[in-house]
Amino acid sequence: MRDFFKTTRFKVILCVLALLLGFMIQAAYSGTLSSVASKAIGFVSTPFQAVSSAVTGWFGGFFDRLTLADELLEENTQLQQQVRQLQGQLADLDRYKSENETYREMLQIQEEHPTFEMEAASVIARDSSSRFYSFKIDRGSDQGIALQDPVITQAGMVGIISEVGPNYAVVTTLLDPAFKVGATATASRDPGMVEGDVGLAQEGKTKLRYLAPTSEVKEGELVMSSDLGGTYPADLLIGTVLEVQMESSGISKYAVVQPAVDPSEVTSVMVVKAY
Amino acid sequence: MPTKKGKERFLKWLFYALLLFFCYIVQTTPGLLAIGSIQPVLVVPVCLAVAVLENELAGAIFGALAGLMWDLSASRISGFFGIILCVLCVAVSFCFLFWIRQNTVNFTLACAAALLVAVGLDYLFNFLIFYQGGSLYLLLHTLLPMAGYTLVYCPPLFWLARRIARRYAVEE
Numbered sequence: 040m041r042d043f044f045k046t047t048r049f050k051v052i053l054c055v056l057a058l059l060l061g062f063m064i065q066a067a068y069s070g071t072l073s074s075v076a077s078k079a080i081g082f083v084s085t086p087f088q089a090v091s092s093a094v095t096g097w098f099g100g101f102f103d104r105l106t107l108a109d110e111l112l113e114e115n116t117q118l119q120q121q122v123r124q125l126q127g128q129l130a131d132l133d134r135y136k137s138e139n140e141t142y143r144e145m146l147q148i149q150e151e152h153p154t155f156e157m158e159a160a161s162v163i164a165r166d167s168s169s170r171f172y173s174f175k176i177d178r179g180s181d182q183g184i185a186l187q188d189p190v191i192t193q194a195g196m197v198g199i200i201s202e203v204g205p206n207y208a209v210v211t212t213l214l215d216p217a218f219k220v221g222a223t224a225t226a227s228r229d230p231g232m233v234e235g236d237v238g239l240a241q242e243g244k245t246k247l248r249y250l251a252p253t254s255e256v257k258e259g260e261l262v263m264s265s266d267l268g269g270t271y272p273a274d275l276l277i278g279t280v281l282e283v284q285m286e287s288s289g290i291s292k293y294a295v296v297q298p299a300v301d302p303s304e305v306t307s308v309m310v311v312k313a314y
Numbered sequence: 315m316p317t318k319k320g321k322e323r324f325l326k327w328l329f330y331a332l333l334l335f336f337c338y339i340v341q342t343t344p345g346l347l348a349i350g351s352i353q354p355v356l357v358v359p360v361c362l363a364v365a366v367l368e369n370e371l372a373g374a375i376f377g378a379l380a381g382l383m384w385d386l387s388a389s390r391i392s393g394f395f396g397i398i399l400c401v402l403c404v405a406v407s408f409c410f411l412f413w414i415r416q417n418t419v420n421f422t423l424a425c426a427a428a429l430l431v432a433v434g435l436d437y438l439f440n441f442l443i444f445y446q447g448g449s450l451y452l453l454l455h456t457l458l459p460m461a462g463y464t465l466v467y468c469p470p471l472f473w474l475a476r477r478i479a480r481r482y483a484v485e486e
Contacts, residue, residue: 092344
């Protein structure tokens with residue numbers, strides 16, 4: 040065993056460890072998580088992950104039709120009852136239509152922001168040990184995606200691009216404590232910062248921090264991104280305020296926010312490349 | 315002109331590499347082999363199997379590769395799991411060379427120990443240091459269940475790797 044430390048194999052193993060350490064230093068120096076080796080692995084694996092993801096999705100849909108037939112029949116019966124109830128509420132149609140138009144103005148991203156240049160992408164890989172439901176998409180720098188680009192769906196903001204390869208990118212979700220974006224509450228117009236919280240992430244929630252002690256943010260208010268700092272575009276829906284509390288320091292308040300999008304369930308997203 | 319031995323060696327390492335790559339694709343496919351949000355880390359048993367069935371250098375290289383793949387999929391800094399798995403594979407290789415008999419049960423136990431070490435170091439350096447006690451739920455509800463679920467796939471992966479080793483065994 041002692042002789043092993045004098046062998047060529049041991050020296051080669053040391054070289055491998057030094058190389059890995061070099062990758063780690065390169066990744067830390069570049070401010071991302073990835074090194075040249077990671078980008079190469081990501082580039083090669085992305086097409087296979089896309090195919091695997093598509094095939095798994097197809098099979099999942101096929102077996103769902105067979106195994107969920109009873110559930111679907113019961114759901115159909117319940118839905119028919121609901122339709123009968125809703126038909127009795129037609130008198131409120133005008134009010135619903137007016138509210139719907141207000142929500143459309145708020146949430147219809149393309150109509151609100153015609154200057155957004157977006158790239159549609161599919162989620163092709165997740166790892167259960169990944170931090171706070173981060174995932175990989177099938178678009179990268181070849182399609183003009185860059186670090187810190189916001190990632191959204193029609194329902195709202197999902198996260199930001201934290202790593203980019205030629206044909207893939209990794210998204211850090213808004214549940215991650217590393218995620219920070221300037222935001223405002225729509226009704227009170229109080230500014231703050233949405234920041235992930237480890238404790239709240241397990242419940243699928245995030246935090247709107249640094250609210251003034253006199254803030255009038257209330258439960259039920261929508262939280263939208265602001266363009267303070269110029270990093271992210273304004274008026275992207277982040278979520279809804281659930282409750283407002285005073286920070287333990289007593290200097291500011293924070294709001295618990297229910298994200299508009301569940302990052303663990305998304306299957307397709309849009310990346311805002313320019314705005 | 316490649317010799318028969320050279321061809322056999324090449325095919326053996328090619329199939330090991332393909333097995334590792336295939337397991338990486340399977341482990342990162344959303345919903346595949348998933349129980350809830352927990353999916354197994356299949357690259358760990360594969361690189362440990364290579365370390366057990368071959369030698370410590372092969373184990374170190376496959377451990378490094380498997381670790382780099384795991385770093386990419388788990389959004390860890392590149393090289394983190396690479397270094398951990400590289401060292402673990404060398405250690406496991408020596409254990410099976412000198413002290414432990416090569417069989418499926420011992421291999422599964424070795425995988426369990428290796429996964430505990432890897433998951434423990436991951437929790438220490440990526441969560442406990444930054445978020446302290448608030449991240450304990452991640453260890454109990456994500457990392458440890460993931461490690462436990464991975465053990466289910468150790469016997470079949472060890473069997474596959476052993477098939478490759480025996481099929482392309484080269485007399486030295």
